[in-house]
Amino acid sequence: MQQTIMSYVNAFFIGGLICAVGQVLIDKTKLSAARILVLFVTVGVVLTALGLYQKLLAIGGAGATIPLTGFGYSLAKGAFNDVDKYGLLGAFTGGIRATAAGISAAIFFGYLASVAFKPKPKQ
């Protein structure tokens, strides 16, 4: 029980912290949302390759996987796993293999939303 509660507390603080970093970047550097997301996913890949993001994940759980840096983590981890299994080919298969569920879901649900919903009329 206590372990469950701690998992929520840790997810809140680590996830909140990563988002707070993004907010500081937006306010201080005027980076657009697209650039922030590109930066975060790339930083996630690099930190994972260096073995650092795993430490954040061990503490934060979903607080580290839900932010887009966690998408980078999955990409890098997938590439490493597939390289270990299939050699050089794995560098090209691992990233998408590990993130296929998320990418496919986002494309499919996004498409369904465009069919089902009307955009808000512009004021």
Next chain:
Amino acid sequence: MQQVMTGDEYKKYVDSKAPDSKLLRNVIRAFSVGGLICVVGQFFVNSFSRMGFDMDVSASLTSMTMIFLGVLFTGLNLYDDLGRFAGAGSIVPITGFANSIASPAMEYKSEGYVLGVGARMFLIAGPVLVYGISASIIVGILHYLLKF
């Protein structure tokens, strides 16, 4: 002696003071909302684990669920309101990635389902995938070379 400022100087003075409190406010909002979204994610991770799925499957199912919710809230026109309040707190989580796909997909429906929806849905997700996947290939190749 009373210091007199011209309009310009006063504006500079206000600008030098204002952003910091605004920054703090924005950061607190981003922290709280971003943190809460991750708590929701943690709830799904815990639930899927309790159902007996292993860690990787739980993580994938959680991503899919959060993406579904992000798309749903975008469709209901609620995610934009959240975004105005939370800033990076709604952009950085994976729900923000889902929003970045669903939002232009809906908006550009008027340009047709192929070049409108099909193309524009990658306005932001496209660059994320290009740089994310390319970076993963590069570190994958480095991992391969360093193994020898």
